[in-house]
Amino acid sequence: MPGTTSHLIKLYHELSIPTFFNKSLHPTPKSFTTNILIVGGSYSGLSTLRTLQQHLTKHLNKLEPTKRKKVSITLIEPRNGLLNILGIPKCLTDVLFAGTQYVPFNKLANCRFTNIFSDSVEQYAADDSWFDKSLDSLFEINYIQGKVCYLDQFKAQYNLNGNEFDKGIIEFDYVALCSGRDRSWPTTPRAATVEEFLAEMGKVKVDIEKADVVSVIGAGAVGIEIAGDVKTEFPNKTVNLIHPHENFPPEPLSLEFKRKIQESIENAGIDVYFNTRIKEEKDNGDLVTTTDKLISSGLNFWCCSKSNNTSFLSQEIQQSFINKSTKNIAVNSYLQLHNSTQTYDNFFVLGDLVDFRIIKSAGWAMYMGRQTANNLTSLIFDEKLVEPLPDLSTIPFGMVLISGNNEIVSELSGTVEVNNPGYVQEYKDYCIGKVRVTLDM
Numbered sequence: 001m002p003g004t005t006s007h008l009i010k011l012y013h014e015l016s017i018p019t020f021f022n023k024s025l026h027p028t029p030k031s032f033t034t035n036i037l038i039v040g041g042s043y044s045g046l047s048t049l050r051t052l053q054q055h056l057t058k059h060l061n062k063l064e065p066t067k068r069k070k071v072s073i074t075l076i077e078p079r080n081g082l083l084n085i086l087g088i089p090k091c092l093t094d095v096l097f098a099g100t101q102y103v104p105f106n107k108l109a110n111c112r113f114t115n116i117f118s119d120s121v122e123q124y125a126a127d128d129s130w131f132d133k134s135l136d137s138l139f140e141i142n143y144i145q146g147k148v149c150y151l152d153q154f155k156a157q158y159n160l161n162g163n164e165f166d167k168g169i170i171e172f173d174y175v176a177l178c179s180g181r182d183r184s185w186p187t188t189p190r191a192a193t194v195e196e197f198l199a200e201m202g203k204v205k206v207d208i209e210k211a212d213v214v215s216v217i218g219a220g221a222v223g224i225e226i227a228g229d230v231k232t233e234f235p236n237k238t239v240n241l242i243h244p245h246e247n248f249p250p251e252p253l254s255l256e257f258k259r260k261i262q263e264s265i266e267n268a269g270i271d272v273y274f275n276t277r278i279k280e281e282k283d284n285g286d287l288v289t290t291t292d293k294l295i296s297s298g299l300n301f302w303c304c305s306k307s308n309n310t311s312f313l314s315q316e317i318q319q320s321f322i323n324k325s326t327k328n329i330a331v332n333s334y335l336q337l338h339n340s341t342q343t344y345d346n347f348f349v350l351g352d353l354v355d356f357r358i359i360k361s362a363g364w365a366m367y368m369g370r371q372t373a374n375n376l377t378s379l380i381f382d383e384k385l386v387e388p389l390p391d392l393s394t395i396p397f398g399m400v401l402i403s404g405n406n407e408i409v410s411e412l413s414g415t416v417e418v419n420n421p422g423y424v425q426e427y428k429d430y431c432i433g434k435v436r437v438t439l440d441m
Contacts, residue, residue, distance in 0.1 A: 024115040025124055029146070029160055029168030034074040036376065037156060037170055039148050040178030040309075041077030041105075042085070043362045043435065044351035047369025048176045048376075049075055050110055050440050053139065055377040060138045074142040074170060075113075078161055078192050080123070081105050082441070086362060087430035088187055089225035089402070091201045093208060093233040098201040101432060102194045105143070106130040108441040118145035119162040123193065145192065151175070152314035153344050161192050174346045174379070176372050177329075178365075179309035181352045184302045187222050208234065211298035215240040215287060217278050218304030219248035221401055224261060226301050228404045231268050240295060241265060242273040242287070244304075251359050252397055257411040260418060261403050268404025308353055328355035333388035334375055335368060345379075348372045356389075359397050362431070366438050402427065 036052065038045050052073060060068055081104035091098035105111045112132040116124050124130045132141065149167065150157035156170045182188040186204050191197035208214060208230060216227040219241050227241040247258045266272060273295070280288040287295040308327050310318065321330045321337050329349045332338035337347040350372055351365035358364060371387050378386040398412040400423050408423045410416070417423075426434055 025121045026115065026117040027119055027121045029117060029144075029158060029166055031169040032142075033171045034072040034142065035173045036071070036073045037172040037175045038073065038075045038178060039151065039156070039175065040180055040351075041075050041079065042082065042178065042180055042351075043365035043439075044180075044369040044372075045075065045077065045176070045178035046082060046108075046111070046439050046441060047366040048178065048350065048373050049073065049141075049369075051370045051373030052376060053110070053141075054440070055373055056380075057138055059377060059381050068138070070138060070140050072140045072142070074144065074172070076144040076146060076148055076156070076158055078145060078147050080118075080145055080193055082108060082435075083189070083191075083197065084430060084432040084435060086435075087432065088189075089222060089229045090430065092186060092204045092226060093229050095198060095202050095205055098198055099194070100429060102191075102197045103432070103436075104194055108436070108439075111441050112141070113143040114140045115142045116145070117142065117160060117168075119160040120145070120192075148179070148312050150314065151177070151312055152317065153347055172346075174348070174376055176348045176350060176369075176376075177353060178350045178369070179353065180365075181306050181308045183222065183306045187226070187301070187303060207299055208237075211237070211285070213238040213240065213285075213296055213298045214301070215242060215285075215295065215297040215299070216301045216303055217242045217287070218302065219243035219272075220303060221249055221251075221399070223301070223303030224249060224265065225402050226303060227270050228265065228268060228402055228406070231270050231404060232406055235269070239270045240273060240297065241270050242276050242278060242295070244275065244277045246274050249399070249401070251399060253399055253411050254414065254416060256416045257399070257409065260409045260416055261401060264403035264405065264407045264409055264418070266404070270404060310353065323355045326355055329353045330355050334385045335372055335389070348376070356392055358392060358395075359399055361399075362435060366435070400427075 038048055056071055081102055084101040087101040091101055106129040113130060114132055116130060144158055146158050146160040148156050148158050154171060157167050159167050186200060189197055189200050191200050214230050214237055216223045227239050231239040277290045278287050279290045281300055285298040285300060287297050320339055323330060330339050331349045331354050332343060335348045335350060337344035337349060350368040352360045374387045375385045378384055396413045400410040403409050408419050408427055410420050410423055
């Protein structure tokens with residue numbers, strides 16, 4: 001069965017997984033096979049990758065050297081580094097800070113590759129720090145700087161960032177889908193490198209500086225933090241926060257938490273519009289509501305929608321496993337694709353994509369990465385799953401938000417606080433230090 005060590009090693013030889021030299025760059029897509037494919041290199045993807053390295057190393061080192069075979073892991077991610085999404089709102093107003101929130105993979109500990117596929121090979125050619133220099137490595141770790149354009153239970157089709165027409169095909173034993181969700185630009189940057197990211201953030205800051213009135217449409221977590229950061233950095237500007245409901249954020253949290261957020265926003269001097277929907281943005285930036293009220297504005301941040309990165313999934317997966325209401329993906333407690341009639345044993349889904357009633361967070365994403373790596377290792381060596389999710393009904397909802405005047409409002413286990421000392425410390429770097437420690441990177 002596709003879970004045993006013998007199968008993995010047999011499959012490795014039968015499919016002739018390409019063996020490359022110590023440092024290998026590929027400017028065009030290639031078709032090959034891999035044992036484990038990871039789609040997406042943010043919190044859950046990197047957590048899966050690093051934990052797999054740790055667990056598999058222990059298991060492979062127990063085998064006699066003559067029976068030890070390299071395991072092939074492939075990561076597909078358009079960005080060549082970790083972008084700390086938690087810090088994006090502040091990045092829009094502080095380019096110096098933004099430089100701390102994008103960490104190229106070669107600047108992360110324990111994140112090196114055997115082969116890199118990119119149509120921008122010049123950024124890697126002169127720098128050996130991207131590559132695993134170990135000649136006796138237990139792994140072949142491939143990094144593809146690109147996107148998946150098709151994915152089913154057994155294969156993926158991908159292209160590199162600069163050419164959507166030239167494609168490669170990857171066959172795999174197991175896949176971890178960690179592609180996350182996107183929001184409107186600039187809260188989901190287009191950048192694939194740190195230089196491009198800083199250029200984007202610099203442009204946004206210039207746009208903010210030019211505008212007398214800045215409006216944020218949608219008071220979810222991202223919208224609240226953008227409004228707060230803009231007002232803190234530019235206190236003399238008019239900042240509007242526009243929300244279609246009577247309180248915010250929309251997550252299932254206590255009214256006390258929501259009142260604290262509102263108080264913090266209003267005390268910072270941000271103008272709040274409740275029960276207000278926007279139907280039109282005029283060329284000059286002014287906003288027209290559904291009741292035909294005009295809200296003067298110069299620059300608008302649309303934070304009222306998000307979309308899961310699932311359009312590349314096969315028609316069968318989309319029809320059988322995506323919840324038509326939530327657009328999330330149905331999985332079991334082991335994060336395998338699952339519905340009432342079938343389970344894809346080799347297909348794991350992580351992070352923002354799962355159809356569970358939780359508040360999606362970086363913490364949950366990294367937890368799921370560790371869980372999936374643990375289960376994959378056990379499947380490969382022991383043919384069994386070992387770690388289900390905990391009972392989610394027993395876990396209280398929680399959230400930490402940066403509100404007005406840089407106040408940190410939190411709710412955890414029913415306790416609402418403003419400027420909890422622990423969170424104040426963690427948010428000095430917007431948790432990127434904590435994230436890197438958790439990832440062991």
